[in-house]
Amino acid sequence: DGGITQSPKYLFRKEGQNVTLSCEQNLNHDAMYWYRQDPGQGLRLIYYSQIVNDFQKGDIAEGYSVSREKKESFPLTVTSAQKNPTAFYLCASSAHSGLAYGYTFGSGTRLTVV
Amino acid sequence: AQKVTQAQTEISVVEKEDVTLDCVYETRDTTYYLFWYKQPPSGELVFLIRRNSFDEQNEISGRYSWNFQKSTSSFNFTITASQVVDSAVYFCALSGFGSSNTGKLIFGQGTTLQVKP
Numbered sequence: 001d002g003g004i005t006q007s008p009k010y011l012f013r014k015e016g017q018n019v020t021l022s023c024e025q026n027l028n029h030d031a032m033y034w035y036r037q038d039p040g041q042g043l044r045l046i047y048y049s050q051i052v053n054d055f056q057k058g059d060i061a062e063g064y065s066v067s068r069e070k071k072e073s074f075p076l077t078v079t080s081a082q083k084n085p086t087a088f089y090l091c092a093s094s095a096h097s098g099l100a101y102g103y104t105f106g107s108g109t110r111l112t113v114v
Numbered sequence: 115a116q117k118v119t120q121a122q123t124e125i126s127v128v129e130k131e132d133v134t135l136d137c138v139y140e141t142r143d144t145t146y147y148l149f150w151y152k153q154p155p156s157g158e159l160v161f162l163i164r165r166n167s168f169d170e171q172n173e174i175s176g177r178y179s180w181n182f183q184k185s186t187s188s189f190n191f192t193i194t195a196s197q198v199v200d201s202a203v204y205f206c207a208l209s210g211f212g213s214s215n216t217g218k219l220i221f222g223q224g225t226t227l228q229v230k231p
Contacts, residue, residue: 033218
C-alpha cells in the first residue's frame with residue numbers, strides 16, 4: 001500500500017543532542033513537507049521540498065535542517081540550536097509541487113527532550 | 115498574508131447533537147483551496163474535504179456538511195447527529211494556487227471536539 005512512513009513514533013532527546021526524524025514515501029510524490037504541531041497552535045511549516053536536491057525554509061526553520069537526496073526520502077534533523085524541540089512532528093507529501101493537491105500525511109513522531 | 119482562524123478551541127457536545135466548527139480565513143489570492151482535516155488520538159491527519167474558491171456550492175457527505183461563504187471568508191463544518199467516534203481535533207487549512215504557489219498549507223489552530231455518550 002502506498003503511503004508515508006515516519007519513524008520512530010516516539011523519540012527522546014537529551015539536551016544538546018541532534019536527532020533525525022525519518023520520513024519515507026512510496027507515492028511517487030514530488031513535494032514533501034515537515035510540520036510541527038504544538039498544543040493550541042495548529043501545524044506550522046518547518047521546511048519543504050518541491051524537487052530532489054532542493055528545499056526551502058518554512059515559517060519556523062531555525063534549529064532544523066533537512067536533505068532531499070532521494071525523491072522518496074525527506075529526513076528532518078532537530079539540532080541543538082532548537083531551543084524548544086518538544087513537539088509532534090508530521091511529514092506530508094503532495095502529488096503536485098505547486099498545489100496542495102493529494103496531500104498525504106504520515107502518522108507523526110512525538111519528540112520529547114529529557 | 116494568509117491566515118486561518120478557528121476561534122473555538124474546544125467544543126463538548128452530547129452524542130446525537132449537531133455541532134458546527136467555525137473557520138475564517140484571510141488571503142489576497144483570488145484563487146485558493148480550503149481544506150478540513152480530522153486528527154484522531156492516533157495523530158495522523160485524515161483528509162475530509164477540499165474546496166476551491168471558484169466552487170461555492172455547499173457539500174454534504176453523510177453526516178458531514180460544509181458551508182463555504184466567500185463573502186464572509188468562512189468555511190464552516192457541521193456534523194449532524196454527532197457520535198463518540200467524531201471526537202478528535204479538527205483543522206481548517208488554506209493553500210494558494212498557481213505557478214507561484216508552493217503547495218504549503220496554512221493551518222488554523224484546531225478545534226478539539228469531544229462527543230460524550
